[in-house]
Amino acid sequence: MNTEDTYLRSVERMLHTIAPTHRTAVLDDLRGHFADAADAGRAVDETIRGLGSPQEIADRAIEEFGADAPAVDARAERAWRVLQGTALGVSIVIGAVAAFIMPTQELVTTSVDPDGLVTMTPTATIAETMGVGAALLALIPALLTAIPLVVPRTARAVSALLCDAALTCAAVVSWFVPGDIFMPAAMLAWSGLIVWRYLSSGRGFNWIWRLVGAVLTMMPIVGFLLILGLSLPFGAMPRRYADYSDVDGGGPSVGIEGGGWVLGVVVAVLAVFLIIGHRWTGWALAAIGAATLVSALISGSLLITMITWIGALWLTIGLSHAIATPRRR
Structure with missing residues (x-):
């Protein structure tokens, strides 16, 4: 693909908010400019400098023709439904895991071996410890993500703002339910509100x-590399499922296995393509984030909270990018 084609495709993607007939007219006019420049012997790069960047072309076209309101509204609505619906699904799954599968730190057994190794093992779930009624409180975040989906559209912005704020509070305030694992739903819900409002503006x-x-x-990858490079201990490492072993009181250390290095390289490559603007990058990153999130919930790793947050971050960024980026034509 030559420079002219790349330029025209970039302009076309940025004109997704205007009516198709106006978009076709703008692109035909640009092709005419390139043809006239070629007949006059001017280089393509020189012609592009004279026309301006794709964003400048799109801004002028939108100012002249206005945005295609139905198309803009439909795209924003779809983005909202996808992100908020995903937040609801994630909060239901995490709520069920937290209440009925994940052992709680409220009831643990402690053992010490002859070498002085102390092991603390959670032995019961919230449902087993406090009853089903108390365990159902773990589904409150699911209720908070569901409310904005069912209220009238005129009340959506306010209800979403209030529910997202409440969900964030639930995620940072841990009681007998490990609230920090609800951060994935909060990330997705806030992303849904931001993307919807931004796309609705055209x-x-x-x-x-x-x-x-x-x-x-890239922040989680860089963070792990810094931890390894500085040999930082995890004295306050969050733990949910797994046994916790400690010899010297400094907490367990952390390392990255071969698969982790491969994952880091793949994510780094996807981050580069994210900047370029390829839509498939978002779907790939979202898939990796979802897989990371699920693996954290079922693995019983000492790093469950951290890995859950990382998976949620990648899922949120990837899904937001995929649904907000226009399809290449």
């Missing part, structure tokens, strides 16, 4: 947004 997500998403995507 604007697209430019390279700055994509760069921010790529930086956030």
Whole structure:
């Protein structure tokens, strides 16, 4: 694909908010400019400099023709439904795991071997310890994510804002339910509200947004590398399922196995393509995030909370990018 085709495709993607007839007219006009420039012997790069960047072309076209309101509204609505619906599904799964599968730290057994190794093992779930009624409180986050989906659209923004704030509070305030594992639902819910409001305005997500998403995507990888490089201990490592063993009181250390290095490289490559703006990158990153989230919930790892948050971050960024990026034509 040559420079002219790349330029025209970029312009076309940025014109997704105007009516198809106007979009076709703008692209035909640009092709005419390129043809005239070629007849005059001017280079393609020179012609592009004269026309302006794809974003400048799109801004002028939207200012002249206006956004295609039905198309903009449908796209924003679809993004909202996907992200908020995913937040609901995630909160239901995590609520069920937290209440009926995950052993609670409220009831543990402690043993010490001859070498002085102390092992603390959770032995009962919330449902077994406090009863089914108390365990059902773990599904309150699911209720908070469901409310904005059923209220009238006129009340959606306010209800979503209030419910997302309450969900965030539930995620950071741990009682007998490990609230921190509800952060994935909070991430998705906030993303749904932000993407919906932004797309409803007729604007697209430019390279700055994509760069921010790529930086956030890489933060867990960079964090692990810093931990390894500085040999930092995990004295306060969150633990949910697994036995916790400690010899010297400093907490367990952390390492990355071969599969982890492969995952880190794949995520780093996806972060680069995220900046470029490829839609498939979002779906790939979302799939990796969902797999990471599920594996954390079922593995019983000492790092369950951290891995859950990382998976949720990748799922949120990937899904938001995939549904907010126009299809390539």
